[in-house]
Amino acid sequence: xxxxxxxxxxxxxxxxxxxxxxxxxxxxxxxxxxxxxxxxxxxxxxxxxxxxxxxxxxxxxxxxxxxxxxxxxxxxxxxxxxxxxxxxxxxxxxxxxxxxxxxxxxxxxxxxxxxxxxxxxxxxxxxxxxxxxxxxxxxxxxxxxxxxxxxxxxxxxxxxxxxxxxxxxxxxxxxxxxxxxxxxxxxxxxxxxxxxxxxxxxxxxxxxxxxxxxxxxxxxxxxxxxxxxxxxxxxxxxxxxxxxxxxxxxxxxxxxxxxxxxxxxxxxxxxxxxxxxxxxxxxxxxxxxxxxxxxxxxxxxxxxxxxxxxxxxxxxxxxxxxxxxxxxxxxxxxxxxxxxxxxxxxxxxxxxxxxxxxxxxxxxxxxxxxxxxxxxx
Amino acid sequence: xxxxxxxxxxxxxxxxxxxxxxxxxxxxxxxxxxxxxxxxxxxxxxxxxxxxxxxxxxxxxxxxxxxxxxxxxxxxxxxxxxxxxxxxxxxxxxxxxxxxxxxxxxxxxxxxxxxxxxxxxxxxxxxxxxxxxxxxxxxxxxxxxxxxxxxxxxxxxxxxxxxxxxxxxxxxxxxxxxxxxxxxxxxxxxxxxxxxxxxxxxxxxxxxxxxxxxxxxxxxxxxxxxx
Numbered sequence: 020x021x022x023x024x025x026x027x028x029x030x031x032x033x034x035x036x037x038x039x040x041x042x043x044x045x046x047x048x049x050x051x052x053x054x055x056x057x058x059x060x061x062x063x064x065x066x067x068x069x070x071x072x073x074x075x076x077x078x079x080x081x082x083x084x085x086x087x088x089x090x091x092x093x094x095x096x097x098x099x100x101x102x103x104x105x106x107x108x109x110x111x112x113x114x115x116x117x118x119x120x121x122x123x124x125x126x127x128x129x130x131x132x133x134x135x136x137x138x139x140x141x142x143x144x145x146x147x148x149x150x151x152x153x154x155x156x157x158x159x160x161x162x163x164x165x166x167x168x169x170x171x172x173x174x175x176x177x178x179x180x181x182x183x184x185x186x187x188x189x190x191x192x193x194x195x196x197x198x199x200x201x202x203x204x205x206x207x208x209x210x211x212x213x214x215x216x217x218x219x220x221x222x223x224x225x226x227x228x229x230x231x232x233x234x235x236x237x238x239x240x241x242x243x244x245x246x247x248x249x250x251x252x253x254x255x256x257x258x259x260x261x262x263x264x265x266x267x268x269x270x271x272x273x274x275x276x277x278x279x280x281x282x283x284x285x286x287x288x289x290x291x292x293x294x295x296x297x298x299x300x301x302x303x304x305x306x307x308x309x310x311x312x313x314x315x316x317x318x319x320x321x322x323x324x325x326x327x328x329x330x331x332x333x334x335x336x337x338x339x340x341x342x343x344x345x346x347x348x349x350x351x352x353x354x355x356x357x358x359x360x361x362x363x364x365x366x367x368x369x370x371x372x373x374x375x376x377x378x379x380x381x382x383x384x385x386x387x388x389x390x391x392x393x394x395x396x
Numbered sequence: 397x398x399x400x401x402x403x404x405x406x407x408x409x410x411x412x413x414x415x416x417x418x419x420x421x422x423x424x425x426x427x428x429x430x431x432x433x434x435x436x437x438x439x440x441x442x443x444x445x446x447x448x449x450x451x452x453x454x455x456x457x458x459x460x461x462x463x464x465x466x467x468x469x470x471x472x473x474x475x476x477x478x479x480x481x482x483x484x485x486x487x488x489x490x491x492x493x494x495x496x497x498x499x500x501x502x503x504x505x506x507x508x509x510x511x512x513x514x515x516x517x518x519x520x521x522x523x524x525x526x527x528x529x530x531x532x533x534x535x536x537x538x539x540x541x542x543x544x545x546x547x548x549x550x551x552x553x554x555x556x557x558x559x560x561x562x563x564x565x566x567x568x569x570x571x572x573x574x575x576x577x578x579x580x581x582x583x584x585x586x587x588x589x590x591x592x593x594x595x596x597x598x599x600x601x602x603x604x605x606x607x608x609x610x611x612x613x614x615x616x617x618x619x620x621x622x623x
Contacts, residue, residue, distance in 0.1 A: 095490075127587060130513035137521025141493075144528055148486065156532070163529045167522065174517075187587055 030122050031112070038111055042259050043073035049337050056341035080252040088150060088245050095149035100246065100253035103142025107260035110135045114267045115190055117277050117322035118288075129187045132268060133174055136223055139261055140166040143225075143242045146254070150245035158241030161231045161348065168355035169222035169229075175363030176216035179208050180272045182370040189268075193276030198286070204377070208370050213273030215363055217332070220265035222355065224258060227340035231348055266332035267325070274328050277321035291320035402453065409449030416442030420477055443470055465505060471498030480549070485542040486535070489527045493520055510587040 047062065047069065054061025063069040087096060113128045113135075115121035125131055140162060147159020183205065184192045195201060222229035233241030243254045270276060279287035346354065419438040422428045428435060447466045451459045475495030482488040496519045503512035535542050546552070594602045 125509075127509045127513055130510065130517065130587075134513050134516035134521060137517055137525070140521070140525060144525070145490075148528075148532060160529070160532060163525055163532075167525060170521065185588075 027122070034112060034122055035108065038108060038260060038263075039256075041263065042256050043077060045259050045263065045333065046076065046255070047073045048333075049340075052334065052337045053341050056338070077252075081249055083248040085248040085250065086245075088152065090151040091245065092149035092151070095145045096245075097250075099142050099146035099149060100250045100257070101142075102145065103139050103257035104253045104260075106135045106139035106142065107257040107264060110139075110264040111260060111267070113189065114264065114271065115193070115277075116267075116325050117319075118317050120318045120322050121190075124188060124190050127187045128189045129177055129181055129192075132264075133170070133177070136173065136261070136265075137166065137170055139257065142254070142257060146246065147242035150242075152245050154238040154240075154244045155242050158233055158238050158244070162225065162242060165222060165225070165229065165231060165351065165355070168352060169219045169359070172215055172219035172355065172359035172363050173223055175360070175367055176212045176219060177268075177272065179212035179366050179370045182367065182374055183208070185374075189271050193271045193278065196275035196278050198281060204373070208366060208373055209273055211362070212366050212370075213269065215359060215366065216269055216273065217335075219359060220262075220269065221336065221339065222351075224261045224265055226262060226336055228343040228346055229351060230345060231351060262336060263329065263333060266336065267329045269332055270325060270328040274332070277325035277328075279324055288324070289317045289320050291316040291323070405449040405452040407449075408445050409453065412442045412445030412447075412449060414442070415439075416446060420473070423477060423481060439474075461505065464501065468498040468501035468505070471495065471501065480544075480546060480552070483543055483545075485544055486528065486531050488544055489524060489531060492527075493524050496520055496524070508586060510590050 050072075051061045051069070053059075061069070062072040065071040065075045087093065110132060112122045113125060113132055115124055143162040143166075144159050147155040147157075147162065150156075180192050180195070181187060184195055186192065195205065225231070225233065231241075233243065238244070243251055246254065277288075279290065281287065416439050419435045419442060423432060423435045423439065443466070447463060450462055450466060454462050472495050475491045475493070475498060478491030479488050479495060482491055496515060500512040500515040500520075503509070503515060531542060
């Protein structure tokens, strides 16, 4: 038991460190990518190609003077960034990053994910309310309306693979992309569901076409107008982590997770193993322990595949940010309620039809079969 | 059995409970509002002493569970007391959220993770957000002053006390028999079990409830519609 707790703690620390570094370099990446899109140079002064820019930014954020408005509701003002930050990080702990490389693999991970994404909204709400500032307040109001409307699309899009697989476990859902369980017919429902999920995720994390809670041209910076120093930095941290978590979930649900297709009869999933030779011969048998597995060829290759796919989705988010103008508020609401919600309902209906018409296809149908044995008396 | 250690922890437990409960009761009374910081500290200290005693007296395997149980209890009770005593309605709503979170924690402790997460998603992520929205709009945009004053609090206290007594003595004198046999299979996949019982065994009540909710929704829309 104590060793297990220690192992979990070590994994948690690794996760936090990796996530914080990833956050720092995501901001750098976003600024560089945006500047390339917009024909600018971007940050290139600190270190080679500006690579030390995030460190400089971090130091600056920590050393800045911290201002708390006199009329602010102190406790809530302090709690708000913590909520949005920790909700986003907890979201990350749910996601397996490679074959048997994970912190947790909960049987209800999808629900926990949805719950955390709705809890993250509280950070924004509390920040906007407790600052006692009109702009912050308007940002909070907008964020509430937006989160409530787009959570429906998000949940419905996630329900499609969940219904097909019959499980709420992320690894189970990733497993339908294995050769044994995959069927091309899945694409008919999974592809539109993936698009729906990405659009809703963009709105849920308030990325640019949907960034009305903090749009600069109308609300200064929206809900975090009154925040300064590290507390200000915690909001973008939460936002970026939330975005990456959404992308990671999308990779698991709609992009085949950490698996790679087989080309010419060779399964590319274990590509590191293919390069270095037979992994079992090189690294020893890969049974059991997390440390061994994560160092093994399979763990390494699946993790790298997963990170690459997630980065690809994040780059798409950045691309959209660079090209799309912001929605008007009524357009946002119309789009959420009159386009995304009906589309999600139709997709769920199609997925149900799919499950009923082709019951032997469902990747994890065995889990529903197990339950059907249960008869209450 | 009654070693000095056990006696000490028993006293600690009882004293902590007494101090905690009495300071919570005093917190709920308007006259003691000036001392609310002191009383809240006292309540927390009493609670910590109580949990410490409780943990020391339980079997080693169950200590973590007991700790969690009392943590969630603190959230539920503290949130409930805060919800009815806070002057600021926004704070009261936040306290209600704390209380609901504690209930979600209870659900997890009894292996009902699905219910726990539904509690979080629907109550905290949906309904309470709408509560806050309503409070914010009426307070900061329309300009209504919302202060919680509860003139009915004595009656509410009596009702709550009677209900508590009923539940307490029911729990004390009756062993409630579970009507469903819980098999390990159900425990392992309780989301699936909930789905099956809703969609197969109790399909009709479930559908009736959904029609009722639909009617309520339509009714609300018709009530606020401006022709």
